[in-house]
Amino acid sequence: MIVEQLELVDFRNYTNASFALTSGVTAIVGRNAQGKTNVAEAMAFLATLDSFRQVPPVALVREGAEFATIRAVVRHNDGRELQVEVQIQRQGRTIVQVNKQRLPRTRDLLGVLRVSVFSPDDLELVKGSPSERRRFVDETLVSLALRNDALRLELERVLKQRNTLLRQANGRLTEEIGFTLDVWDEKLAAVGNEIGHERATVLAQLQPLVQQAYQHLAGYPMAVTLQYEPAWRRTGLGMALAAARQDDVRRGVSTVGPHRDDIDLLINGLPARTHASQGEQRTLALAMRLAVHRMVTEEFGSPPVLILDDVLSERGPSRAAALLRHFPEGQVLITTAGYLPEAAHPDRIVRIQQGAVVQDSTNEDIFPA
Numbered sequence: 001m002i003v004e005q006l007e008l009v010d011f012r013n014y015t016n017a018s019f020a021l022t023s024g025v026t027a028i029v030g031r032n033a034q035g036k037t038n039v040a041e042a043m044a045f046l047a048t049l050d051s052f053r054q055v056p057p058v059a060l061v062r063e064g065a066e067f068a069t070i071r072a073v074v075r076h077n078d079g080r081e082l083q084v085e086v087q088i089q090r091q092g093r094t095i096v097q098v099n100k101q102r103l104p105r106t107r108d109l110l111g112v113l114r115v116s117v118f119s120p121d122d123l124e125l126v127k128g129s130p131s132e133r134r135r136f137v138d139e140t141l142v143s144l145a146l147r148n149d150a151l152r153l154e155l156e157r158v159l160k161q162r163n164t165l166l167r168q169a170n171g172r173l174t175e176e177i178g179f180t181l182d183v184w185d186e187k188l189a190a191v192g193n194e195i196g197h198e199r200a201t202v203l204a205q206l207q208p209l210v211q212q213a214y215q216h217l218a219g220y221p222m223a224v225t226l227q228y229e230p231a232w233r234r235t236g237l238g239m240a241l242a243a244a245r246q247d248d249v250r251r252g253v254s255t256v257g258p259h260r261d262d263i264d265l266l267i268n269g270l271p272a273r274t275h276a277s278q279g280e281q282r283t284l285a286l287a288m289r290l291a292v293h294r295m296v297t298e299e300f301g302s303p304p305v306l307i308l309d310d311v312l313s314e315r316g317p318s319r320a321a322a323l324l325r326h327f328p329e330g331q332v333l334i335t336t337a338g339y340l341p342e343a344a345h346p347d348r349i350v351r352i353q354q355g356a357v358v359q360d361s362t363n364e365d366i367f368p369a
Contacts, residue, residue, distance in 0.1 A: 001113065001302055002331040003043060004081075005073040010065035011088075012038035013355035020360070021333070022347040028335045030352040036335035038355075040117070040309040042070045043333060046084055047115040047304075048139075049094070049106060057088045066090050074113050077302045084112060110146055114304035116293040118311045122285040126272050130262035137199050137228075137263060140206070140292050144299055148198060155195055158187045159259055167252045173245070181245065188257060189238035195258045196233050203228050203263065209291035210284075216326045217283050217290075224284065227264035232256050286311075286323065293328065303330035312336050312344070 002023050008014040013035045019026075028036045037053075041060070044052050051060065061068040068088045075081050086109070087095040096103045103109060124132045141148035162184040169177045203226045211224045232240035237257060241248075244256045254260075265272040265284060272284055297303040306327060312320040312334065324343040340346060351359040 001074060001076045001305070003046075003072050003113065003305060004075055005071075006039070006043060007069075007071040008039070008042055009069040009071075010062040011042055011060055011068040011070060012062060014038065015062065015355065017352075017355065017357055019350060019357070020348070021331070023331055024347040025332045025334060025345055026348045026350065027340055027344065027346040028333065028350050028352060029340070030337065032337050034352050035355045036337065036352060037119075037309050039352075040119075040307045040333060040335050043072070043113075043305065044115050044117050044307060046070055046072055046074075046086060046109070047113040049086075049096075049109060052117050052119060052121075052309075057094060058090055060088050061090045072113070082112060084109070107149060110142070110149060114143065114296060114300070115307055116289060116296070116304045117307045117309065118286065118289050119309040120311065122289060123278075123282055125285045125288060126265055126276070126281040130260075133263040133265070134258075134261060136288065137203060138195075140295075141198050141202055143292065143296050143304075144202065151191060151195055151198070154191050155188075155258060158184060158191055159254055159257070162188055162254055163252075166248055166254065169249050169252070171250050171252070173249045177249070178245075185238065185241045185245075188254070189236065189241060192232075192237040192257050196230065196237070196261075199258070199261070199263075200228050200233070206288070206291050206295065209294055210287050213287035213290040213294075213326070214283060217287055217322060218280075219322070222280075223266075223268050224287070225264075225266040225269070226288075227266060228261070229264075230258075230261045290326070297328065297330075303328055306330060306332040308332065308334045310335055310337065312338070312341060 003021050006019040006021060008017050019039065028039050030036050041051055041053060045060070051057070067090060070086045072084045073081060074084055083099050085097040089095070094106050096106045096109045098109070098112065125136055138148070138152055142152065162181070165177065165180055165184060207226050210226060214224045215221050240256045248255055267276050267280060267284065270276070272281055276284065293304060293306070311323070320341045321343040324341060334340070334344060334346070340349070349359075349361045350357055
């Protein structure tokens with residue numbers, strides 16, 4: 001699938017802008033703080049209904065506007081052409097339309113477009129908190145099977161209810177509180193055990209792909225390990241919740257479960273977060289993203305749209321060229337404030353300034369015969 005046209009209205013710093021995208025490489029070029037990442041963010045939002053900057057949707061609405069609109073023409077490999085529109089309200093729920101028909105649920109949009117986003121913030125996959133790694137593996141699960149989105153939402157719902165009950169207990173485990181906790185523990189154990197199984201399965205499948213991608217990017221072999229071994233999985237979440245009940249009531253929060261898990265990332269048997277160089281950490285993060293991209297491509301038979309948000313300028317000329325050489329074929333959107341490596345081979349360069357397109361050049365304009 002590819003995005004042929006992207007239009008932004010009152011989105012971030014864009015009043016009204018339109019981008020014609022090629023099936024190959026489109027480069028969005030401009031100085032810092034002109035709106036390059038906003039274009040990447042808009043396209044990714046169409047695929048995930050979420051910002052990869054991890055901000056609430058209201059932050060995407062231009063100052064002074066009541067709502068922001070993202071429109072796109074998405075063409076699938078079978079020739080189907082879909083007109084997708086997402087309207088992000090400053091107040092109220094997001095409205096989603098496909099071919100001018102409003103979807104009853106916004107999350108029905110998931111799967112219409114698939115993207116793989118690479119950004120400088122990916123370093124947080126290795127250096128950041130456990131929540132970054134949980135987010136990575138759970139987003140991977142959703143990208144492979146939409147049913148996992150419902151599973152994730154169910155976990156959030158059950159946890160919210162259980163934590164509300166724990167706060168209401170005020171540190172006292174009464175018979176009534178205990179009875180109600182039994183109900184929520186059963187629900188949490190059911191959904192938690194399933195999520196734990198799905199995480200373990202997908203990480204085992206990712207492991208060799210990450211290993212291979214790391215070796216290609218680095219140019220030399222390294223033993224890369226993705227380790228997921230939460231203690232509660234050895235006994236099952238039900239037993240772990242029972243053992244932690246007194247502590248949970250005392251603290252007023254659920255202390256055990258998938259929401260507290262971490263994924264250990266190892267290079268040559270050592271924790272990458274504390275023992276790897278920053279260059280090795282960046283390479284590992286990129287390898288993880290590449291592995292997911294490959295897995296999704298194999299699952300659906302076509303590659304997601306690649307979005308490289310200011311990744312090239314972070315790596316320097318030789319590393320940027322090496323990165324581009326190992327990317328699979330498909331539609332690519334590159335944003336950069338600096339140079340474009342020769343290996344990028346852009347089919348179109350769009351220059352932007354202060355939220356407006358100031359130059360749009362095709363391949364013939366860039367490299368005349």
